[in-house]
Amino acid sequence: MDPIEIRLPHTIQRPKATPNYGPRTHTTRPIVTGTSVIAFKYKDGIMMAADCLASYGSLARFRNEKRLMAVGETTLLGVSGDMSDFQHMQHTLESILTQEYDMDDGQKLGTKSVYKCISNIMYNRRTKVDPLWNSYVIGGLDNGEKILGYVDLYGTTYQSATIATGFGGHLAQPILRRRVEGREDELSEEEAVQILDECMRVLFYRDARSLNKLRRAKVTAQGVEISEPYMLETNWSFAESITGYGS
Amino acid sequence: MMDYASMQFAPTEVPVEHHSHGGWEPYVDNGGTSLAIAGKDFVIVAADARQSDGYSINSRYDPKAFVLSNQTVIATTGYAADAKRLVEVMEQNAQTYFHKHDRAMGTTAMAQLMSNTLYYKRFFPYYVFPILAGLDKEGNGAVFSYDPVGNMERVVYLACGSASALVQPFLDNQVGGANQRGHEGGFLDRATARKIAIDAFTSATERDIHTGDWLDLFTIDRTGIHREKRELKHD
Numbered sequence: 001m002d003p004i005e006i007r008l009p010h011t012i013q014r015p016k017a018t019p020n021y022g023p024r025t026h027t028t029r030p031i032v033t034g035t036s037v038i039a040f041k042y043k044d045g046i047m048m049a050a051d052c053l054a055s056y057g058s059l060a061r062f063r064n065e066k067r068l069m070a071v072g073e074t075t076l077l078g079v080s081g082d083m084s085d086f087q088h089m090q091h092t093l094e095s096i097l098t099q100e101y102d103m104d105d106g107q108k109l110g111t112k113s114v115y116k117c118i119s120n121i122m123y124n125r126r127t128k129v130d131p132l133w134n135s136y137v138i139g140g141l142d143n144g145e146k147i148l149g150y151v152d153l154y155g156t157t158y159q160s161a162t163i164a165t166g167f168g169g170h171l172a173q174p175i176l177r178r179r180v181e182g183r184e185d186e187l188s189e190e191e192a193v194q195i196l197d198e199c200m201r202v203l204f205y206r207d208a209r210s211l212n213k214l215r216r217a218k219v220t221a222q223g224v225e226i227s228e229p230y231m232l233e234t235n236w237s238f239a240e241s242i243t244g245y246g247s
Numbered sequence: 248m249m250d251y252a253s254m255q256f257a258p259t260e261v262p263v264e265h266h267s268h269g270g271w272e273p274y275v276d277n278g279g280t281s282l283a284i285a286g287k288d289f290v291i292v293a294a295d296a297r298q299s300d301g302y303s304i305n306s307r308y309d310p311k312a313f314v315l316s317n318q319t320v321i322a323t324t325g326y327a328a329d330a331k332r333l334v335e336v337m338e339q340n341a342q343t344y345f346h347k348h349d350r351a352m353g354t355t356a357m358a359q360l361m362s363n364t365l366y367y368k369r370f371f372p373y374y375v376f377p378i379l380a381g382l383d384k385e386g387n388g389a390v391f392s393y394d395p396v397g398n399m400e401r402v403v404y405l406a407c408g409s410a411s412a413l414v415q416p417f418l419d420n421q422v423g424g425a426n427q428r429g430h431e432g433g434f435l436d437r438a439t440a441r442k443i444a445i446d447a448f449t450s451a452t453e454r455d456i457h458t459g460d461w462l463d464l465f466t467i468d469r470t471g472i473h474r475e476k477r478e479l480k481h482d
Contacts, residue, residue, distance in 0.1 A: 028270055028271060029261070029263065031261050031262075056262060057261070057262025057263070057264055058262065058264065059262070123328055123332065126273050126328070127273070127371075129271070129273050131271065131273075150305070154273070154274075154275050154326075154328055155328035155332075156275060156277065156300070156305070156327055156328050157327070157328065157331065158298050158305045158306035158309045158327070159306065159309070160305070160306040160307065160308075160309075169303050170303070173303070
């Protein structure tokens with residue numbers, strides 16, 4: 001009697017160039033990605049913005065993704081890079097917050113602690129040569145002190161009055177340095193929002209992996225506040241005059 | 248028969264926007280310059296505070312020189328994440344030493360500890376070029392030079408980091424007296440050493456794009472560590 005042949009679904013593929021044996025490999029590239037996050041200090045605390053897009057390569061795959069989150073009561077976290085690695089980080093942070101809550105000692109996890117915690121996770125993963133493919137921006141008020149820090153897949157950390165990840169580092173950071181540096185304690189909320197929108201508009205015009213649907217967030221003495229998604233006004237009339245590669 | 252083991256289950260492919268040659272590397276160079284000059288009864292340590300990544304400036308003030316005790320300072324350059332971890336490890340070990348022996352660790356002991364700490368990671372090194380400086384048991388200025396895997400040498404003056412090729416020859420000439428006819432040798436006095444350290448950084452800032460913004464300058468003598476923060480060009 002002939003052996004039974006099972007017809008497999010068409011989604012199962014025969015091995016091609018990459019076999020399913022050989023040395024263990026790690027994440028070597030990000031898959032579903034978020035683009036820039038921008039943030040800076042202003043009079044009342046920290047302002048941050050990121051759009052709602054999670055790209056799949058050049059495909060605008062998920063257009064309602066939240067890339068800003070609160071960690072505890074006084075900390076704001078912005079992320080760019082691989083979204084699944086971000087969700088892994090979210091889970092880790094959630095367990096830490098639960099553990100801290102269970103201590104029942106009335107202590108709240110401050111921004112500096114959250115920043116150090118994320119930095120250690122990122123540096124330990126890079127040391128295993130199995131990085132979390134993200135850049136994180138951590139902002140908040142720690143006992144009234146404004147904290148704004150950065151950490152990425154290399155475990156590189158720094159604090160600054162203005163921070164921008166990815167393309168934002170090239171397109172938004174120069175604007176932020178000009179308008180914010182040295183004025184961190186005098187910038188009003190209105191002006192801060194105006195600067196933020198200006199930077200996000202520039203990014204939307206030039207970053208092909210961005211979306212004109214974004215969230216703004218702030219940390220003040222009143223706590224963390226993340227806005228609902230909103231759109232920016234754009235003007236494309238200049239496009240008519242562009243011929244060839246433009247100029 | 249179906250060979251299930253040889254099958255891969257979908258999805259097996261993902262979009263690739265940039266084809267890179269070779270995999271991910273766990274190191275980056277964050278630039279920065281540091282130097283130390285030993286005197287008879289003092290030592291000067293200086294390091295800029297810019298942190299950069301390629302052509303981008305990450306931060307204008309990210310200090311890379313740290314006080315380890317009331318007579319020892321460590322200045323780092325290279326990969327900032329490794330440098331910060333190295334300093335943490337040094338601080339922890341110095342603290343443990345204090346509680347074990349009820350006295351602070353001396354500069355020369357700290358120097359050997361640093362060499363051991365670096366060599367411990369010989370096959371996955373800290374990509375850091377540290378300078379350790381302080382006063383030795385006799386109260387003389389001491390500067391220790393390292394490579395990332397822990398080779399150690401005691402020197403009189405030293406420059407490390409992205410502008411080391413600019414600063415070291417300047418120190419050879421101005422501190423070591425190289426190519427100077429009638430140079431008497433011996434140690435510099437404190438005011439001169441400090442001026443040379445500052446001049447070295449103003450000049451390095453002119454030509455090296457990874458050096459600038461702020462200068463952390465430490466003068467260590469038997470009265471303790473005196474720290475100044477000076478402005479460098481922000482361009």
